[in-house]
Amino acid sequence: MTSGESLPDQVKAVVADCGYTSCEEVLKYQLKRMYHLPSFPLLQSTSLLTKVKAGFSFKEASAIEQVKKAEVPILYIHGKEDLFVPTDMVYELYEKTNSEKELLLVPEATHGEAYVVNKEVYESKIQEFFSKYVKTGR
Numbered sequence: 443m444t445s446g447e448s449l450p451d452q453v454k455a456v457v458a459d460c461g462y463t464s465c466e467e468v469l470k471y472q473l474k475r476m477y478h479l480p481s482f483p484l485l486q487s488t489s490l491l492t493k494v495k496a497g498f499s500f501k502e503a504s505a506i507e508q509v510k511k512a513e514v515p516i517l518y519i520h521g522k523e524d525l526f527v528p529t530d531m532v533y534e535l536y537e538k539t540n541s542e543k544e545l546l547l548v549p550e551a552t553h554g555e556a557y558v559v560n561k562e563v564y565e566s567k568i569q570e571f572f573s574k575y576v577k578t579g580r
Contacts, residue, residue: 445516445541446508454576456512457568459519460554463531465503471528506538515542515575519564521551544571 445456462468466489470481489500509516516539520532529547536545546567548556557564 443503443505443508445505445514446511449514453514455514455572456516457519457571458516458535459556460524460527461505461518461520461532461535462527463504463506463534464500466500467531468527469500472526475525505535509535509539509541512539512541515544515571517544517546517568517571519546519548519556519567521553521556521559522547522549523551524553526553542575 445458466485469485469488473479473481473484485500493499518532518536520527520529522529532545532547536543544567546556546563548560548563551559
């Protein structure tokens, strides 16, 4: 979500593990998948309450809109078997990203399990990504 903000010069790249397209979309997906409920009226009323209490609506919490404005490279990591944040969402984020971008999909990994399932590939990809986009000055 912060990738599209004005970032300090120290931020050279972003790693997004299990990223979702928007708060609204992931909640809509989970209402259906986990509870077999329609999004209306729960999502709209909860979003209104969030707007009043926290100052933003679910529609405003959009990673898709943020990555369109991103100026730093982004590495997306996602488990191919993620049912909590569907893998389709990472493809949409990747497609809409206007900055340099890379994608690592980890077979057999569920939500938040990419590192556990394949630690070597995960670490190697991050090292490769940072060596390409983050210059240490040494």
